[in-house]
Amino acid sequence: MxxxxxxxxxxxxxxxxxxxxxxxxxxxxxxxxxxxxxxxxxxxxxxxxxxxxxxxxxxxxxxxxxxxxxxxxxxxxxxxxxxxxxxxxxxxxxxxxxxxxxxxxxxxxxxxxxxxxxxxxxxxxxxxxxxxxxxxxxxxxxxxxxxxxxxxxxxxxxxxxxxxxxxxxxxxxxxxxxxxxxxxxxxxxxxxxNPNGTKAKIKVPAPATQPAPKPQGEAAWTDSIGDTWHSESGTFTSNTAINLRWGAKTNSSVIGTLPAGSVVRYDAWSLHNGFVWVRQPRANGQYGYLATGEASNGKRTSYWGAFK
CATH class of the missing domain: 3.20.20.80 (Glycosidases)
Known part of the structure; x- marks a missing residue:
């Protein structure tokens, strides 16, 4: 059938x-x-x-x-x-x-x-x-x-x-x-x-920790994969072409490649895995992530554009 x-x-x-x-x-x-x-x-x-x-x-x-x-x-x-x-x-x-x-x-x-x-x-x-x-x-x-x-x-x-x-x-x-x-x-x-053929008994978990919005009143938080983010509103203007991604990892899926001169509004930044990342709010509660330069020992070492 x-x-x-x-x-x-x-x-x-x-x-x-x-x-x-x-x-x-x-x-x-x-x-x-x-x-x-x-x-x-x-x-x-x-x-x-x-x-x-x-x-x-x-x-x-x-x-x-x-x-x-x-x-x-x-x-x-x-x-x-x-x-x-x-x-x-x-x-x-x-x-x-x-x-x-x-x-x-x-x-x-x-x-x-x-x-x-x-x-x-x-x-x-x-x-x-x-x-x-x-x-x-x-x-x-x-x-x-x-x-x-x-x-x-x-x-x-x-x-x-x-x-x-x-x-x-x-x-x-x-x-x-x-x-x-x-x-x-x-x-x-x-x-x-319904494999058991009976009314489902759901073990309702506590609400899952959300990795995106920062906790109210806190300037920094750790997301679900262990990266620390800092709240900051601003814009980043690139001076070279950079990939905008769906995650703050270099192997995350690419949303698109932004040309030099692109202006990205961001609401948070993070230093991890050798890069300085910013988070771009998008529609439907989604976020884009952009590597804006390199980092070492918890400090920015290079910039691929300018911040405001």
Whole structure:
């Protein structure tokens, strides 16, 4: 048996949820440790009113995986047992991309809190990054024939499940909408959502420590990966091209390369791993991070621009 689904986020039209081909709807719930989809409850309720199977996903931000799992479950605890749970593992806005242990820690914490193993969404080419979850979790693989495959018809192509051996789901379009086929029936969906068949007993954790906002009244704080940040509002004007990243590490995903003369407003700075970093507030509670020069022994040793 198979089922067809769509997945949605805050920018998705309700028409996608109403599409008669979709037997299930998977809703973005949270991202990182600060973002909650403002339309999550509406999209969840609409899908339920249409009699569709449902799921909820967390988009990995690359912070502390245990804290992100707790943030996810704290925000969807009333829905646990009613829909499948999913970890969305992608490169964009994920500072832990390439870390083959991050997903394992996340799914272990979700299971500890809910007794449910989440499905892992990942592109086929990086299945290796989540391979150590294969004994417990299902896998939902993204692989498209093209970005203009605007059809519910499956393209003829091979899709690997890697260490997972079998596909739980396959997302095969991502242009006009995200369409997927799942290799299970409605009863199988329900078993993934609620393996014990009983009302979920959630061990609600204490609110996770947020790495982004500084504590009120404090000039400095330590984030979830041990780096010390100092509150300071100002601007930095670069004198060379510099990468703006989703994390304050040189291996964090790049948002974009800023040309010389770029002006970046920042609200905090940190000296770690040989660089001077500043933090740029962005939309939806997100932050960008910019290396502004080199540091040694806790002191700035070079500047790649000017501060105001």
């Amino acid at each position: 198979t089922m067809y689904t769509v997945d949605v986020y805050s920018g998705s039209s309700d028409d996608i949820i109403r599409d008669p081909h979709a037997e299930g709807v998977i809703v973005k719930a949270t991202q990182g440790m600060t973002y909650v989809n403002p339309k999550c409850n509406h999209q969840w309720d609409l899908a339920g009113s249409l009699g569709k199977k449902r799921g909820l996903y967390h988009y990995a931000g690359g912070g502390n995986p245990v804290s992100e799992a707790q943030f996810f479950i704290n925000n969807i605890k009333n829905y646990v047992g009613q829909g499948i749970l999913i970890l969305d593992w992608e490169a964009y806005q994920n500072s832990a991309w390439g870390n083959a242990n991050w997903a394992r820690q996340f799914v272990d914490e979700v299971h500890r809190l809910t007794n449910v193993w989440p499905i892992i969404y990942v592109q086929e080419s990086v299945l290796w990054q989540v391979a150590n979850c294969a004994n417990d979790c299902g896998v939902w693989v993204a692989k498209y024939a093209s970005m203009t495959w605007y059809s519910w018809t499956l393209p003829q192509m091979n899709v690997s499940a890697g260490a997972f051996k079998v596909l739980t789901g396959w997302q095969y379009t991502g242009g006009d909408m995200d369409r997927s086929i799942w290799y299970l029936d409605e009863a199988g969906w329900d078993r993934l959502a």
